[in-house]
Amino acid sequence: MTATTPKYMAVQGAALLVAGLFILIGVLGFIPGVTTDYALLDWAGPHSGAKLFGVFAISGLHNVIYLISGVVGVALARTYAASRAYFLGGGLVYLAFWLQGWLMGRRSANLLPVNGPDNWLHFGIGVVMVLLGITLAGQRDPTKRWRRKE
Numbered sequence: 001m002t003a004t005t006p007k008y009m010a011v012q013g014a015a016l017l018v019a020g021l022f023i024l025i026g027v028l029g030f031i032p033g034v035t036t037d038y039a040l041l042d043w044a045g046p047h048s049g050a051k052l053f054g055v056f057a058i059s060g061l062h063n064v065i066y067l068i069s070g071v072v073g074v075a076l077a078r079t080y081a082a083s084r085a086y087f088l089g090g091g092l093v094y095l096a097f098w099l100q101g102w103l104m105g106r107r108s109a110n111l112l113p114v115n116g117p118d119n120w121l122h123f124g125i126g127v128v129m130v131l132l133g134i135t136l137a138g139q140r141d142p143t144k145r146w147r148r149k150e
Contacts, residue, residue: 011136015083019073026067029058048113056121057113087133095126
């Protein structure tokens with residue numbers, strides 16, 4: 001038996017998993033029943049009355065952002081460096097969503113509907129993504145060749 005190198009590094013596998021979850025959440029946000037008060041789903045703005053699983057405030061734009069986050073994750077999972085950038089950059093974006101929701105709340109200038117659970121979900125997503133980008137990534141790109149010191 002010969003040892004084979006894995007097709008994906010841990011950070012790439014995790015990127016595919018997280019991206020799949022984002023796509024699933026984005027799709028579920030458009031399904032009546034999973035989304036309560038579906039008739040109150042607005043495209044954008046802070047006053048959409050629909051809630052994913054009856055808890056998280058959502059809108060059409062909010063669902064599309066989750067779908068885009070997933071598609072970007074699938075695309076960036078192809079390489080080690082891009083997967084790491086997906087986690088670090090995406091984590092910072094979701095932390096920015098958390099901060100924006102916390103500061104703006106339900107003001108009319110806010111493009112996304114937010115509530116307490118939604119804000120904490122964005123915070124959790126941001127922290128987990130940054131931690132995955134840091135902990136699953138080594139100090140060097142393992143796909144690059146080592147240089148021998150002579």
